[in-house]
Amino acid sequence: MATDHSHPAVAALARERVDHRFKGLPPNAEGLTVGELAAERRSLFTGGFTTPVLTLSAEALEHNLLAMERYSAVHGLAFAPHGKTSLAPQLFERQLAHGAWGITAAVPTQVRIYRAFGIQRIFLANEVVDAAALRWLAAELDADPGFRFIAYVDSVRGVELMDEALREAGARRPVDVVVELGAGEGARTGVRTADQCAAVADAVAATGTLRLVGVAGYEGEVPGADGERVRAWLRRLTALAADFDAAGRFAGLGAEDEIVVSAGGSAWFDAVADVFAELPALSRPVLKLLRSGAYVSHDDGHYRHITPFNRVPEEGQLQPAFRLWAQVVSRPEPGQAFLNAGKRDAAYDLDLPAPQLIRSARDGSTRPATGLTVTALSDQHAWVTVADGTELEVGDWVGLGLSHPCTSFDKWQLIPVAEADGAVSDYIRTFF
Secondary structure: OOOOOHHHHHHHHHHOOOOOOOOOHHHHHHEEEEEOOOOHHOOOOOOOOOOEEEEEEEHHHHHHHHHHHHHHHHHEEEOOOEEOOOHHHHHHHHHHHHHOOOOOOOOHHHHHHHOOOOOOOEEEEOOOHHHHHHHHHHHHHHHHHOOOEEEEEEHHHHHHHHHHHHHHOOOOOOOOEEEEOOOOOOOOOEEEOOOHHHHHHHHHOOOOEEEEEOOOOOHOOOOOOHHHHHHHHHHHHHHHHHHHOOOOOOOOOOOOEEEEEEOOOOOOHHHHHHHHHHOOOOOOOEEEEEEOOOOOOOOHHHHHHHHHHOOHHHHHOOOOOEEEEEEEEEEEEEOEEEEEOOOOOOOEEEEEEEEEEEEEEOOOOOEEEOEEEEEEOOOOOOOEEEEEOOOOOOOEEEEEOOOOOHHHHOOOOEEEEEOOOEEEEEEEOOOO
């Protein structure tokens, strides 16, 4: 559950009591601590777990952590994986142990969670104009000189709101910000033109509460994204960094500070690596910050299809770590079955779950789930078509592959980590 070097708040998760809050865990484990239950190494299939139950593969997790550590190192990238994917402090610690610079957040609530579990470097890939959040942030920065925080800015008005809130809070440390370059007309957030980027940078320079440290954006929002369009936008981003530097916009940085250039979701990190490698020398060192987050669990659908490792297999691969086990509870017609897992248990925003394995309720044998297809989800049921000749009985367990890590983690507060032999050796706590 925790290593000897865990932050006290992470180590304390092992002392949480198992009870009715946590889906799928053995009823007869109630009252044990999570650490005590992990130490028992119960079998997922015979140790009292109830269905549905989501699991993570111990081996796949470690493989994925190592794969991105190696990739980042080879390409000279700092790595701040997006923590919104898992919101699991135990995984954050493992990511940091595998070389991550820090952890990326999406909203101030996540920053508060990260800080509660000792994260010292946080990149907020979003704008913050909430005065209450900025008051808290100012106090957090002032209380801990070792806390490094960076956030997006994308408008003069946003800068004004941040400055006003931070001045009213009496902030003593300036908040580091990066100008967010939008990915194109009709894309999500971000400044659209070079002149507008300059105006936002000028607004930052006019404050005493903000400090411009770089530029950033998200290439996954490039309209009609393909390799050529994504690389073209990334070159706009690096050119913006060079232009800002030439204009002296980073003059406020200290002698030990780096210029931050950041991008990188889970679909185009190969393009980020290529274009960031082209960045010319600037007036000071550059922190080339990659933010891919879905890699930690990967998946059996969307990310399996779009991972850059499909294009550069010689540089690594990722393994799907999730498997949702559900039970056949009804066979009302020859070609129809229902499992006891639905929208409350499985991601369904990108792809429906994919049956992978059947575990017989009679003898525990397993076989491929050939002939089974999930066609729909109700709140607590999966609709499964059963091909002619496919053996499937009420009581059988079906292992499902999932698509989209972010909407898989968020449905489970405590996720068993199962080893290849089915022994559950750890439990991952999430904070959605």
